[in-house]
Amino acid sequence: MEKRHDTYGELTPEMFRVVGPRLAESDQMPKKTVSFWKEVWYRFRQNKLAVSGVFILAIIALLAIFVPEFSQYSYRDQLGVYNEAPSKEHWFGTDDLGRDVFVRVWYGARISLFIGITAAIIDLIIGVLWGSISGLFGGRVDDIMMRIVDILSAIPYLLVVIILLVVMEQGLLPMIIALSITGWVNMARIVRGEVLSIKNREFVLAARTLGASNWHLIVRHIIPNALGAILVTMTLTIPTAIFTEAFLSFLGLGVNQPIASWGTMASEGMGGLRVAPWRLFFPAFFISLTIFAFNAVGDGLRDALDPKLRK
Amino acid sequence: MLKYIIKRIIHILIALFLIVTATFFLMKAAPGNPFANERDFPPEIEANLNAKYGLDNPWYIQYKDYLINTLKFDFGESMKYKERSTNDIIAEGFPVSLALGLEAMLIAVGLGVLFGIIAALYHNRFPDYIATTIAVLGISVPSFVLAGLMQYFISLKLGLFPVAGWNGFKYTVLPALAIALTHAGYIAKLVRSSMLEENHSEYVKLARAKGLGKWTIVFKHTLRNALMPVITYLGPLTAGVVTGSFIIEQIFAIPGLGRHFVQSITNRDYTVIMGTTVFYAIILMFAVLIVDILYTIIDPRIKLKGGGRK
Amino acid sequence: MKKPLLEVKNLKINFKTYAGLVQAVRGVDFTLYEGETLAIVGESGSGKSVTSNAIMKLIPEPPGIYADGQILFEGKDLIPLSDKEMSKIRGNDIAMIFQDPMTALNPTIRVGKQIMEVILRHKSVPKHEAKERAIELLRQVGIPMPEKRFNQYPHEFSGGMRQRVVIAIALAADPKLLIADEPTTALDVTIQAQILELLKEIQKKRNTSIIFITHDLGVVANMADRVAVMYAGQIVEYGTVDDIFYNPKHPYTWGLLGSMPDLNNKSDEKLYAIPGSPPNLLHPPKGDAFAPRNQYALAIDFELEPPMFKVSETHYAKTWLLHENAPKIDIPEPIVRRMERYKKEAGLNE
Numbered sequence: 001m002e003k004r005h006d007t008y009g010e011l012t013p014e015m016f017r018v019v020g021p022r023l024a025e026s027d028q029m030p031k032k033t034v035s036f037w038k039e040v041w042y043r044f045r046q047n048k049l050a051v052s053g054v055f056i057l058a059i060i061a062l063l064a065i066f067v068p069e070f071s072q073y074s075y076r077d078q079l080g081v082y083n084e085a086p087s088k089e090h091w092f093g094t095d096d097l098g099r100d101v102f103v104r105v106w107y108g109a110r111i112s113l114f115i116g117i118t119a120a121i122i123d124l125i126i127g128v129l130w131g132s133i134s135g136l137f138g139g140r141v142d143d144i145m146m147r148i149v150d151i152l153s154a155i156p157y158l159l160v161v162i163i164l165l166v167v168m169e170q171g172l173l174p175m176i177i178a179l180s181i182t183g184w185v186n187m188a189r190i191v192r193g194e195v196l197s198i199k200n201r202e203f204v205l206a207a208r209t210l211g212a213s214n215w216h217l218i219v220r221h222i223i224p225n226a227l228g229a230i231l232v233t234m235t236l237t238i239p240t241a242i243f244t245e246a247f248l249s250f251l252g253l254g255v256n257q258p259i260a261s262w263g264t265m266a267s268e269g270m271g272g273l274r275v276a277p278w279r280l281f282f283p284a285f286f287i288s289l290t291i292f293a294f295n296a297v298g299d300g301l302r303d304a305l306d307p308k309l310r311k
Numbered sequence: 312m313l314k315y316i317i318k319r320i321i322h323i324l325i326a327l328f329l330i331v332t333a334t335f336f337l338m339k340a341a342p343g344n345p346f347a348n349e350r351d352f353p354p355e356i357e358a359n360l361n362a363k364y365g366l367d368n369p370w371y372i373q374y375k376d377y378l379i380n381t382l383k384f385d386f387g388e389s390m391k392y393k394e395r396s397t398n399d400i401i402a403e404g405f406p407v408s409l410a411l412g413l414e415a416m417l418i419a420v421g422l423g424v425l426f427g428i429i430a431a432l433y434h435n436r437f438p439d440y441i442a443t444t445i446a447v448l449g450i451s452v453p454s455f456v457l458a459g460l461m462q463y464f465i466s467l468k469l470g471l472f473p474v475a476g477w478n479g480f481k482y483t484v485l486p487a488l489a490i491a492l493t494h495a496g497y498i499a500k501l502v503r504s505s506m507l508e509e510n511h512s513e514y515v516k517l518a519r520a521k522g523l524g525k526w527t528i529v530f531k532h533t534l535r536n537a538l539m540p541v542i543t544y545l546g547p548l549t550a551g552v553v554t555g556s557f558i559i560e561q562i563f564a565i566p567g568l569g570r571h572f573v574q575s576i577t578n579r580d581y582t583v584i585m586g587t588t589v590f591y592a593i594i595l596m597f598a599v600l601i602v603d604i605l606y607t608i609i610d611p612r613i614k615l616k617g618g619g620r621k
Numbered sequence: 622m623k624k625p626l627l628e629v630k631n632l633k634i635n636f637k638t639y640a641g642l643v644q645a646v647r648g649v650d651f652t653l654y655e656g657e658t659l660a661i662v663g664e665s666g667s668g669k670s671v672t673s674n675a676i677m678k679l680i681p682e683p684p685g686i687y688a689d690g691q692i693l694f695e696g697k698d699l700i701p702l703s704d705k706e707m708s709k710i711r712g713n714d715i716a717m718i719f720q721d722p723m724t725a726l727n728p729t730i731r732v733g734k735q736i737m738e739v740i741l742r743h744k745s746v747p748k749h750e751a752k753e754r755a756i757e758l759l760r761q762v763g764i765p766m767p768e769k770r771f772n773q774y775p776h777e778f779s780g781g782m783r784q785r786v787v788i789a790i791a792l793a794a795d796p797k798l799l800i801a802d803e804p805t806t807a808l809d810v811t812i813q814a815q816i817l818e819l820l821k822e823i824q825k826k827r828n829t830s831i832i833f834i835t836h837d838l839g840v841v842a843n844m845a846d847r848v849a850v851m852y853a854g855q856i857v858e859y860g861t862v863d864d865i866f867y868n869p870k871h872p873y874t875w876g877l878l879g880s881m882p883d884l885n886n887k888s889d890e891k892l893y894a895i896p897g898s899p900p901n902l903l904h905p906p907k908g909d910a911f912a913p914r915n916q917y918a919l920a921i922d923f924e925l926e927p928p929m930f931k932v933s934e935t936h937y938a939k940t941w942l943l944h945e946n947a948p949k950i951d952i953p954e955p956i957v958r959r960m961e962r963y964k965k966e967a968g969l970n971e
Binding site: 150152154155157159163164166243246247250251266267269273274277280288289292296 | 456460
């Protein structure tokens with residue numbers, strides 16, 4: 001704090017002419033305005049668990065697509081070797097009807113993933129429509145639509161699914177219908193919440209005054225803004241659906257033989273646990289791995305999107 | 312508060328009515344006759360049976376009877392087992408399921424909270440990784456797989472607990488664990504993240520500024536608030552424990568309501584399916600209501616004013 | 622005669638972020654004497670709150686890093702102290718008032734208990750006495766019916782009342798130093814005045830030293846003995862209130878004075894806004910950090926960081942304009958006129 005300026009050495013008078021501000025420099029430098037999605041992507045990448053989740057899902061999807069196509073066995077071939085332990089010919093062993101478990105696991109992956117993803121997409125469509133209509137229109141429409149959501153969500157989900165499956169013929173389609181019959185309620189709530197918070201922001205008001213239709217608002221403004229919350233909900237819906245499918249298969253309400261899903265395989269495997277534990281182990285392992293991966297991705301997404309952590 | 316409770320009860324009653332109606336008509340529309348399994352009935356016997364169960368009445372009479380009986384908590388006779396009513400089955404199975412369910416809930420909350428706290432206290436250090444990994448495993452592995460693995464390794468290979476059956480405390484441990492672990496995982500995750508969030512709150516900073524010690528802050532300030540979300544999870548937990556019991560009771564051959572329910576599904580014993588479903592629905596919906604009320608009593612911030620929670 | 626209570630020497634604090642190392646505080650020096658009020662003024666992001674949190678050692682590590690410097694409280698450096706040792710000082714010798722009373726109180730604990738906690742932690746008194754003291758404190762900070770209020774939860778209090786509770790908590794152990802971090806920013810204007818009045822009264826009664834953090838120069842004139850102006854993590858000018866208000870030397874201080882709204886503003890006079898935005902402390906600029914926004918920037922400002930120049934015994938400023946070679950620059954006309962007016966108002970007030 002003393003006279004330190006002596007230490008600066010040569011200070012020529014030339015250096016003391018007024019040159020004025022360099023505002024361009026000041027305005028260029030302010031905090032790098034990284035775009036929102038770029039930042040989300042950055043944070044997501046930092047999350048090792050979430051990234052490994054993406055990789056696991058990619059590998060499982062690839063195997064599910066290609067293994068049944070290129071394998072020498074098919075999921076329904078009965079090969080005459082029953083309950084054989086994993087070997088060179090049958091990597092995951094064979095089951096009680098002499099079918100190759102490896103092929104069946106990847107065939108089952110198709111069915112399980114198909115069920116999970118389709119159920120999530122149906123949830124998405126109904127939920128987004130319901131939620132955005134309810135939120136956008138407000139007033140009485142909103143009241144009635146949300147009352148319906150309240151009542152539906154009071155009904156225990158699994159009971160409805162079970163009752164429906166008891167009544168319907170078993171199969172892939174009834175399973176998907178049953179899973180999505182009340183599943184969309186959650187999505188509708190989340191979308192409505194987002195809509196309400198976005199609805200009165202300037203850009204939506206501006207679009208309104210410019211005469212944008214409601215449909216235009218939903219597609220161009222609300223969905224992009226609610227995308228984060230929607231994505232998270234979807235990634236967390238898929239594992240729930242896969243889980244529920246497995247659960248229902250166990251109650252004997254799953255897809256029919258000889259079609260395999262992970263759920264039906266695991267529940268059959270339970271019966272043969274003592275003689276052929278691999279019949280439970282492999283499908284169970286992949287159910288767990290998939291659920292783990294989806295959860296990791298979903299959590300990672302949520303954390304990456306959370307504005308509270310942004311700085 | 313009272314207005315809110317009344318509103319919620321009305322919702323529940325409407326939902327119950329929907330369930331009763333839907334199950335009734337779905338069961339009517341269901342393929343196959345309940346007596347289809349026992350083939351070779353002479354027609355007069357079948358007619359007799361139909362008359363006995365009221366199946367030859369027009370649908371609206373049946374529907375009316377069914378509604379009235381439901382109001383009287385009379386869920387009808389089993390179509391499979393003579394001399395057994397759905398109420399008998401519930402009376403016999405429910406206490407067993409309740410005991411198992413309560414034990415599972417205790418384990419889920421206890422383990423979940425414990426692991427969550429450990430993970431949050433040692434954030435990003437070794438104990439956190441261990442606790443989080445166990446929680447993630449608990450969430451990812453379906454309960455029936457867990458049940459199968461425990462039966463195989465702990466009972467068959469190590470012989471620590473009985474494989475199956477229902478005969479005292481020893482028989483409850485594995486099934487309760489199998490039901491509880493998934494939920495313990497969720498609770499652990501919940502507690503961990505809410506504790507970490509509370510740690511960044513202003514009031515924790517103020518508590519630090521007061522000069523309170525680390526542990527005083529954890530036990531007197533953070534923990535209390537961080538555990539609030541666990542109460543909201545009690546609703547889904549009840550539902551999860553009930554549905555979990557369907558499978559687990561089957562695997563461990565426990566004579567609870569869940570097992571009877573599953574058997575009635577395999578037998579297509581429609582009256583029992585309907586009755587049990589309605590019973591479960593009542594239990595679950597009121598459990599969720601009670602949890603919500605409890606939450607508002609415990610957390611002074613939340614006031615229910617007709618419009619529900621913010 | 623005047624004893625220094627707190628000396629901050631060359632304090633440097635960095636934060637590790639995913640984008641790199643942010644230098645939030647870049648060498649801050651100041652001294653606070655007993656019974657004195659020092660105001661630290663600056664825009665948000667200037668490092669004033671970081672400085673105040675640093676004194677309490679409330680900077681979370683990581684991501685925060687105490688990179689350099691000393692914080693001498695009664696001659697003892699606080700930086701090397703462990704959290705445990707520090708917790709004996711926090712709340713007891715140094716207390717803090719937070720910006721947002723809505724979030725600073727624990728929502729699930731009764732207000733009285735939150736005050737008692739401090740007393741029981743730092744003073745060896747029995748519970749009932751702590752309770753009496755807590756009620757007395759509530760009364761002192763102007764909360765009506767303190768016995769009843771004692772048993773209520775924070776959500777039953779208004780914003781201004783909550784801030785009074787926060788002040789009561791800060792006073793509970795009778796600290797020597799009170800750090801008020803924008804204590805009125807989150808409050809309504811009328812409530813602001815009441816809270817400021819309360820703080821002044823407390824200081825008079827207890828002779829507590831106060832560090833008053835604010836972005837609002839207007840508040841400072843009434844509250845402080847001395848003022849430090851912060852910009853981009855450094856103190857750019859400090860002096861007595863008179864020095865800063867009537868003889869400011871740093872162009873940034875001119876800008877702050879010019880941008881201060883006041884009630885007697887003539888309609889023809891526009892509020893002045895400093896153009897541009899503060900520098901990114903991820904990459905602090907070379908030379909004088911304020912230069913890019915400075916109307917009177919010198920060539921040297923973009924090359925070399927200016928030292929602290931002494932204006933008078935009490936007044937220092939960090940600008941090359943005070944160098945003997947620098948051209949004579951007059952304070953811009955509208956700001957001079959404003960200063961004149963402050964002077965008149967101040968004269969009227971006294």
